[in-house]
Amino acid sequence: MKISQDTVVSIDYILNDGEGNLLEKSDSDENFAYIHGNGQLPAKLEEALEGKETGAKVKVGMTAEEGFGDRDENQIISVPRDRFPEGEEIVNGLQVEAETDNGHQIFTVIEVQDNSVTLDGNHPYAGVDLDFDVTITDVRAATEEELDHGHVHTGDHHH
Ligand code: ZN
Secondary structure, rough: OOOOOOOOEEEEEEEEOOOEEEEEEOOOOOOEEEOOOOOOOOEEEHHHHHHEEEEEEEEEOOOOOOOOOOOHHHHHEEEEEEHHOOOOOOOOOOOEEEEOOOOOEEEEEEOOOOOEEEEOOOOOOOOOEEEEEEEEEEEOOOHHHHHOOOOOEOOEOOO
């Protein structure tokens, strides 16, 4: 089956930054899958995968702009320390979820002071050039339920 709109695509991948430093790679124990054609991966990567079949290898490089966008310094905000639950350990790198005017957003803690915490709402790879090295391991049609939920159901991952 070829990758097309609304196929569920499983991939192994290695992601390097523009200088060849490893950012992340897929976990061999954990299948990474997404629903093609719904903007779940950067558009340039989905374009490169379009029409390919299981076993194909795809290498695609992209600028930060084509990937997760440029960094936006307005996404760095300071919030009072007491906005966090009592007893929760706040450390640099911790990721927290919050509701903002733009909806649901993930922030990364970048500085902790006595009375305030500085959060960065940029995607961790914003401002980073990306090189994907992908091997397609499975392609199948999405189920009605998966399309309805907007995410892949694999193994015991149903909700
Ligand atoms: Zn679901």
